[in-house]
Amino acid sequence: MEIVARDLESRRAELKSPLKELDGDLEAGPSAADIEAMEAELTRPISAAQAEAIERAHAPGPPSEVIASGTFTGQGALELTRRDVATMATGEWLNDEMVNFTIGAMADREMARCGGTQPRVHFFNTFFVGKLTAQGDGYDYGAVRRWTTRKKLGYDVLECDKVIVPVHQGIHWVLAVVDFKATCVRFYDSLLGDDKGLVEDLLRWVRDEWRNKKNADVDTESWSVEIPKDIPRQMNGCDCGVFMLKYADYIATGCPLTFHQRDMEYFRRRIVADAVEKGN
Numbered sequence: 001m002e003i004v005a006r007d008l009e010s011r012r013a014e015l016k017s018p019l020k021e022l023d024g025d026l027e028a029g030p031s032a033a034d035i036e037a038m039e040a041e042l043t044r045p046i047s048a049a050q051a052e053a054i055e056r057a058h059a060p061g062p063p064s065e066v067i068a069s070g071t072f073t074g075q076g077a078l079e080l081t082r083r084d085v086a087t088m089a090t091g092e093w094l095n096d097e098m099v100n101f102t103i104g105a106m107a108d109r110e111m112a113r114c115g116g117t118q119p120r121v122h123f124f125n126t127f128f129v130g131k132l133t134a135q136g137d138g139y140d141y142g143a144v145r146r147w148t149t150r151k152k153l154g155y156d157v158l159e160c161d162k163v164i165v166p167v168h169q170g171i172h173w174v175l176a177v178v179d180f181k182a183t184c185v186r187f188y189d190s191l192l193g194d195d196k197g198l199v200e201d202l203l204r205w206v207r208d209e210w211r212n213k214k215n216a217d218v219d220t221e222s223w224s225v226e227i228p229k230d231i232p233r234q235m236n237g238c239d240c241g242v243f244m245l246k247y248a249d250y251i252a253t254g255c256p257l258t259f260h261q262r263d264m265e266y267f268r269r270r271i272v273a274d275a276v277e278k279g280n
Contacts, residue, residue: 030254038253046266050273057085057272068279072104073111074153075125080275087241088268094173094241096126099166102245102271105278106164106252121252122153122160129167129176133201141208148209158213164248167198173244177251178202186226188251190234190243194227235261242267 030038046054057067063083071077084097107123114120124147130136131143148157157163163178175188176198185199203220210218234243242264250257259267 035253035255039255039258042249042253042255043259043263043266046269046273050277051269053276054269054272057082057276058089068101068275070101070104070279072101073107073119074123075100075104075107078104080279085272085275088272090265090268091238093171093238094245096168098271098275099168099173099241099245100125101275101279103164103166103248105274106249108278110252118155118159120161121164122148122157122162123164123248123252124166126166126168128165129198129201132205133198139201139204141205141212144205145208145212148213156213158209162251164252165202166244166248167195169195173241175244175247175251176202178206180206182224183220183222184224184226186228188228188231188244188247190232190240190247192229192231192233199225232257232259233261234264239264242271245271 061082063081063086065082066079067082067085068080069078078097078101080097080101084095084101087093087095087098103123103125107119110119110121110123128144128147131147132140134140134143146152150156158180161179161181163180165176165178167174167176172189172191172193174190174193174195177186177188179186185202187194187199189195203223206220206223207218210216231247232243234240239261246259246267247257250259
């Protein structure tokens with residue numbers, strides 16, 4: 001795994017210009033040195049102790065045994081069972097529980113960076129889009145209206161620069177990013193697909209959210225829609241969930257997307273190691 005980390009380090013050097021791939025660079029965003037440190041953190045080698053913890057998490061045992069638990073920003077209390085961790089094994093598809101635990105850890109990290117006040121990035125869980133779209137049968141803002149109240153979150157989601165939206169399309173994971181700072185919705189698919197219906201629903205959510213929370217109208221007709229194609233792509237039929245989580249991880253920290261299919265095994269192990277550490 002140290003070889004993978006060194007390989008990522010060399011590719012970061014090739015993309016050293018932060019402006020080349022930074023996703024919606026912020027006026028008061030992290031410096032180049034900060035980004036380099038964040039990238040190093042995202043690809044740090046797995047220690048011997050962490051490797052042992054990963055093996056224990058994947059060891060045979062009752063499927064319902066809780067491996068990790070915690071309370072997360074915007075998500076509340078979550079648990080990971082041995083069954084959930086098993087979805088991180090090579091060749092397996094990630095489930096909602098594994099994704100939400102990982103997203104929750106990202107949200108906590110963001111809150112810590114902002115001093116526990118107003119984060120620059122908000123993270124929805126995997127159930128948001130299903131509720132917003134009535135499980136694909138329509139559009140229902142009322143079902144998610146209370147998800148973003150200041151009382152629930154402790155901050156104003158409309159004051160965030162970005163909103164991260166993980167999406168499960170049944171047999172495929174993708175990521176959407178609502179960028180308030182750049183007035184843009186971006187759609188990241190490791191198979192380079194698109195979902196115009198989802199984009200329209202998210203733009204409609206932006207309008208409804210402003211109307212509900214600010215009693216004001218926002219013109220999303222002027223917003224842009226981006227579906228990046230020059231992004232890391234999956235080369236198999238099982239790693240879409242890992243790609244989606246890494247898109248979210250790198251975009252939230254302002255890092256360029258420098259990873260590759262060959263890094264997915266490392267990231268599967270890294271995610272489990274981080275979850276066990278976070279939840280114990």
